[in-house]
Amino acid sequence: xxxxxxxxxxxxxxxxxxxxxxxxxxxxxxxxxxxxxxxxxxxxxxxxxxxxxxxxxxxxxxxxxxxxxxxxxxxxxxxxxxxxxxxxxxxxxxxxxxxxxxxxxxxxxxxxxxxxxxxxxxxxxxxxxxxxxxxxxxxxxxxxxxxxxx
Amino acid sequence: xxxxxxxxxxxxxxxxxxxxxxxxxxxxxxxxxxxxxxxxxxxxxxxxxxxxxxxxxxxxxxxxxxxxxxxxxxxxxxxxxxxxxxxxxxxxxxxxxxxxxxxxxxxxxxxxxxxxxxxxxxxxxxxxxxxxxxxxxxxxxxxxxxxxxxxxxxxxxxxxxxxxxxxxxxxxxxxxxxxxxxxxxxxxxxxxxxxxxxxxxxxxxxxxxxxxxxxxxxxxxxxxxxxxxxxxxxxxxxxxxxxxxxxxxxxxxxxxxxxxxxxxxxxxxxxxxxxxxxxxxxxxxxxxxxxxxxxxxxxxxxxxxxxxxxxxxxxxxxxxxxxxxxxxxxxxxxxxxxxxxxxxxxxxxxxxxxxxxxxxxxxxxxxxxxxxxxxxxxxxxxxxxxxxxxxxxxxxxxxxxxxxxxxxxxxxxxxxxxxxxxxxxxxxxxxxxxxxxxxxxxxxxxxxxxxxxxxxxxxxxxxxxxxxxxxxxxxxxxxxxxxxxxxxxxxxxxxxxxxxxxxxxxxxxxxxxxxxxxxxxxxxxxxxxxxxxxxxxxxxxxxxxxxxxxxxxxxxxxxxxxxxxxxxxxxxxxxxxxxxxxxxxxxxxxxxxxxxxxxxxxxxxxxxxxxxxxxxxxxxxxxxxxxxxxxxxxxxxxxxxxxxxxxxxxxxxxxxxxxxxxxxxxxxxxxxxxxxxxxxxxxxxxxxxxxxxxxxxxxxxxxxxxxxxxxxxxxxxxxxxxxxxxxxxxxxxxxxxxxxxxxxxxxxxxx
Ligand code: FES
Ligand code: FES
Numbered sequence: 001x002x003x004x005x006x007x008x009x010x011x012x013x014x015x016x017x018x019x020x021x022x023x024x025x026x027x028x029x030x031x032x033x034x035x036x037x038x039x040x041x042x043x044x045x046x047x048x049x050x051x052x053x054x055x056x057x058x059x060x061x062x063x064x065x066x067x068x069x070x071x072x073x074x075x076x077x078x079x080x081x082x083x084x085x086x087x088x089x090x091x092x093x094x095x096x097x098x099x100x101x102x103x104x105x106x107x108x109x110x111x112x113x114x115x116x117x118x119x120x121x122x123x124x125x126x127x128x129x130x131x132x133x134x135x136x137x138x139x140x141x142x143x144x145x146x147x148x149x150x
Numbered sequence: 151x152x153x154x155x156x157x158x159x160x161x162x163x164x165x166x167x168x169x170x171x172x173x174x175x176x177x178x179x180x181x182x183x184x185x186x187x188x189x190x191x192x193x194x195x196x197x198x199x200x201x202x203x204x205x206x207x208x209x210x211x212x213x214x215x216x217x218x219x220x221x222x223x224x225x226x227x228x229x230x231x232x233x234x235x236x237x238x239x240x241x242x243x244x245x246x247x248x249x250x251x252x253x254x255x256x257x258x259x260x261x262x263x264x265x266x267x268x269x270x271x272x273x274x275x276x277x278x279x280x281x282x283x284x285x286x287x288x289x290x291x292x293x294x295x296x297x298x299x300x301x302x303x304x305x306x307x308x309x310x311x312x313x314x315x316x317x318x319x320x321x322x323x324x325x326x327x328x329x330x331x332x333x334x335x336x337x338x339x340x341x342x343x344x345x346x347x348x349x350x351x352x353x354x355x356x357x358x359x360x361x362x363x364x365x366x367x368x369x370x371x372x373x374x375x376x377x378x379x380x381x382x383x384x385x386x387x388x389x390x391x392x393x394x395x396x397x398x399x400x401x402x403x404x405x406x407x408x409x410x411x412x413x414x415x416x417x418x419x420x421x422x423x424x425x426x427x428x429x430x431x432x433x434x435x436x437x438x439x440x441x442x443x444x445x446x447x448x449x450x451x452x453x454x455x456x457x458x459x460x461x462x463x464x465x466x467x468x469x470x471x472x473x474x475x476x477x478x479x480x481x482x483x484x485x486x487x488x489x490x491x492x493x494x495x496x497x498x499x500x501x502x503x504x505x506x507x508x509x510x511x512x513x514x515x516x517x518x519x520x521x522x523x524x525x526x527x528x529x530x531x532x533x534x535x536x537x538x539x540x541x542x543x544x545x546x547x548x549x550x551x552x553x554x555x556x557x558x559x560x561x562x563x564x565x566x567x568x569x570x571x572x573x574x575x576x577x578x579x580x581x582x583x584x585x586x587x588x589x590x591x592x593x594x595x596x597x598x599x600x601x602x603x604x605x606x607x608x609x610x611x612x613x614x615x616x617x618x619x620x621x622x623x624x625x626x627x628x629x630x631x632x633x634x635x636x637x638x639x640x641x642x643x644x645x646x647x648x649x650x651x652x653x654x655x656x657x658x659x660x661x662x663x664x665x666x667x668x669x670x671x672x673x674x675x676x677x678x679x680x681x682x683x684x685x686x687x688x689x690x691x692x693x694x695x696x697x698x699x700x701x702x703x704x705x706x707x708x709x710x711x712x713x714x715x716x717x718x719x720x721x722x723x724x725x726x727x728x729x730x731x732x733x734x735x736x737x738x739x740x741x742x743x744x745x746x747x748x749x750x751x752x753x754x755x756x757x758x759x760x761x762x763x764x765x766x767x768x769x770x771x772x773x774x775x776x777x778x779x780x781x782x783x784x785x786x787x788x789x790x791x792x793x794x795x796x797x798x799x800x801x802x803x804x805x806x807x808x809x810x811x812x813x814x815x816x817x818x819x820x821x822x823x824x825x826x827x828x829x830x831x832x833x834x835x836x837x838x839x840x841x842x843x844x845x846x847x848x849x850x851x852x853x854x855x856x857x858x859x860x861x862x863x864x865x866x867x868x869x870x871x872x873x874x875x876x877x878x879x880x881x882x883x884x885x886x887x888x889x890x891x892x893x894x895x896x897x898x899x900x901x
Contacts, residue, residue: 018257020257021257025256025257028175029177033168034168034171034174034175035167035168035169036168037172037174037350037351037400038174039350039351039352039400039432039822040432040822041431041432041433041822042821042822042823044822044823045350045432045822047350074168075167075168076167076168078167079167084163084166084167088166088167091162091166092162092163092166094788095162095788095789095791095792097162097165097166097622098401098622098623098624098789098792098793098796099165099349099350099351099398099399099400099401099621099622100161100162100164100165100166100170100398100400100622101172101349101350101351101400101401102350103165103166104168107166122835125830126830126831126833127831129830129831130829130830130831132830133350133827133829134350134830135348135349135350135401135403135796135800135827136401136622136792136796137792137795137796137799138792138795138796138797138798138799138800138833138837139795139799139828139830139833140791140792140795140799140833140837141788141791141792141795142830143830143833
């Protein structure tokens with residue numbers, strides 16, 4: 001067992017984890033943060049995207065111990081006082097989700113995109129979100145939602 | 151662009167914040183975790199399983215194999231009873247579940263899988279459908295027991311002693327005479343690949359069992375009542391003690407329809423009498439089901455002016471190791487190969503064949519993409535040979551509203567030329583880009599069976615109980631809106647409860663674009679029933695004729711006087727409490743049997759695309775895509791457009807790159823690293839959806855079902871653009887860069 005100390009959504013956490021444990025399992029099973037979703041398991045689909053020190057990271061392919069000392073942000077940390085943040089609101093307003101399984105990962109990835117690029121153009125948006133798969137929407141409304149924010 | 155509040159879906163609000171609960175998020179007290187050991191052999195006898203070492207590993211509670219279920223009538227199916235709960239003494243495909251490890255946590259279960267030793271005695275295998283038809287092909291099943299009207303109407307027609315588990319034939323007119331007399335005969339064969347649904351949420355079930363309470367399953371099943379039915383058949387448990395709860399489902403596209411993982415999950419819980427979670431990885435979902443790949447042989451007899459005179463269709467479908475809903479898929483493939491055209495002489499044949507591959511299953515518009523790929527490719531081939539514009543050839547043959555596709559099917563209920571015309575108008579014509587078009591008509595196989603309940607409480611809050619599954623299509627929002635409209639209440643007052651067979655009445659299932667129509671009507675009827683009861687209560691309470699009462703927001707209006715529901719209930723019941731419930735049922739007798747007509751509505755599509763091709767690499771880029779669907783009436787525009795966009799984009803996958811490949815009986819690319827689905831940067835730069843609304847569908851307000859049609863025209867539209875602009879006709883999907891590059895090179899070399 002290893003000690004793991006990290007900040008999750010702004011709150012300091014100290015846990016014991018097995019060396020083999022994945023970040024996604026610690027978030028979901030130990031911390032009950034089930035908003036982060038598991039799909040492909042192999043860093044292809046982006047459903048498990050969280051921000052580790054601001055960088056979009058596939059929690060399915062990251063060992064929990066690697067997050068030691070880091071700040072981790074998950075979908076649960078975005079809404080403040082019951083109010084959605086502007087990315088969540090834009091997804092909602094534009095119908096950018098259907099089954100919703102890809103959505104937390106997409107929202108986190110868009111969060112990183114908009115932090116790193118103030119005014120991304122169409123090509124930048126498509127390139128940046130290349131690591132997030134959505135099987136329901138055909139991406140049309142996701143792109144519209146992101147564009148509405150720039 | 152902010153949408154009016156009424157269009158915002160409550161399910162979306164939960165999903166976008168991460169609060170929405172999916173099966174995989176459910177943790178019950180004392181819950182165990184199961185992982186499956188899967189066959190590494192395409193076809194073999196199991197001669198021994200040694201689980202002793204696995205049982206000794208930390209955290210492991212049990213290892214279950216076929217022997218543990220020996221006492222049950224464990225073979226199940228929907229059309230054919232061909233499938234064991236878990237492999238008993240034989241495996242029929244790589245990936246078939248052979249043993250289950252149940253442990254305190256998932257890591258321990260996973261680790262113990264490696265410690266199980268299975269001895270196999272290999273049998274000859276066959277993975278290709280045409281090869282499985284050969285007289286000396288190994289038999290995947292020796293016996294075939296069909297189930298008549300079990301869950302689907304009718305029964306499969308297998309050919310005993312062969313691998314053919316469905317052999318469908320239909321004929322009308324005088325086909326041979328028409329071919330003999332025709333000016334031109336076109337004959338082609340088209341291949342459609344084996345593709346994976348890839349719903350992002352893998353299959354997952356949390357099951358509980360006790361003798362006293364029976365089964366409770368938290369499942370991702372699209373058809374909870376089919377799950378109940380199959381469990382009842384296997385375990386003999388009364389239906390009333392088989393409860394299936396379906397939270398939000400992370401996509402299905404048919405891959406969670408009929409019955410998949412539930413019997414095995416239930417079997418584990420039944421054996422251990424402890425709650426157990428069986429959650430697959432996506433790589434395992436790939437070994438659970440996939441679309442039936444097909445070869446479609448087409449012969450068309452055509453007059454000089456392009457009039458279609460006769461068509462002979464022969465579809466051979468690879469059904470995999472177990473039939474699942476393959477028998478229905480084969481029939482639909484044959485029907486959907488006709489196209490929305492006037493063809494007086496038809497010969498349709500479809501065979502679905504067992505092979506040693508992952509079981510085939512329903513997938514968005516069953517049999518449709520396979521058939522339309524062939525038919526719409528051949529239409530352009532015909533146009534080219536007759537030197538006609540492909541749009542003109544289609545216009546000459548397209549059905550008018552009220553004409554028949556097939557004399558024994560209900561006549562077509564849309565004006566096909568309208569959709570095609572809109573598409574060709576909207577599709578930009580840019581230099582250097584080639585354009586292609588395709589149309590499609592499909593006959594959804596809808597059983598008109600489904601009920602719903604609507605309850606109104608003293609505070610005016612309303613609950614809808616319906617077993618339609620919220621799988622991303624927005625059905626809960628649609629039902630909420632319909633209930634609110636029918637009771638003249640604000641939509642915010644309505645909640646649609648989670649799918650639960652214990653609390654909501656029977657529904658046949660969620661699929662075939664049926665829920666808006668069938669469940670929509672059931673909810674309208676249920677709300678109307680509750681409304682009638684409320685008005686009768688008001689008439690009694692306020693001592694006026696019913697005709698002078700009507701429902702208004704928050705209560706009833708009686709002779710211009712507003713009374714709240716609270717006031718009405720209080721006076722009527724005598725205390726400040728109580729509620730009113732209504733029930734609505736759609737049956738084959740509904741509207742004097744109007745819903746029994748097959749099909750209940752036609753789901754049609756028209757599309758056009760423009761592409762550019764990199765002749766050096768063979769890569770196709772779809773630049774513009776225009777899709778039209780005649781939906782009758784739009785209930786939620788964002789959701790309806792989203793369905794259309796999503797279906798088309800899914801079609802891009804099988805058109806350009808998706809294919810599950812087999813070598814030596816082994817699937818070689820069954821992981822998301824090797825299997826490529828469309829990504830955001832592959833979506834067309836310009837995508838337009840045209841929704842045609844004439845209010846002429848059978849559903850609420852004249853709505854038709856939708857959500858499947860748009861996947862149909864994608865592949866032929868792209869192939870037609872490729873042929874039109876670059877002179878190569880490829881008849882074998884997907885249109886990979888390599889295939890395109892080779893064809894272009896061969897064409898240049900004059901081969
Ligand atoms: S689940 Fe982590 S990238 Fe797909
Ligand atoms: S909304 Fe279902 S996968 Fe994106």
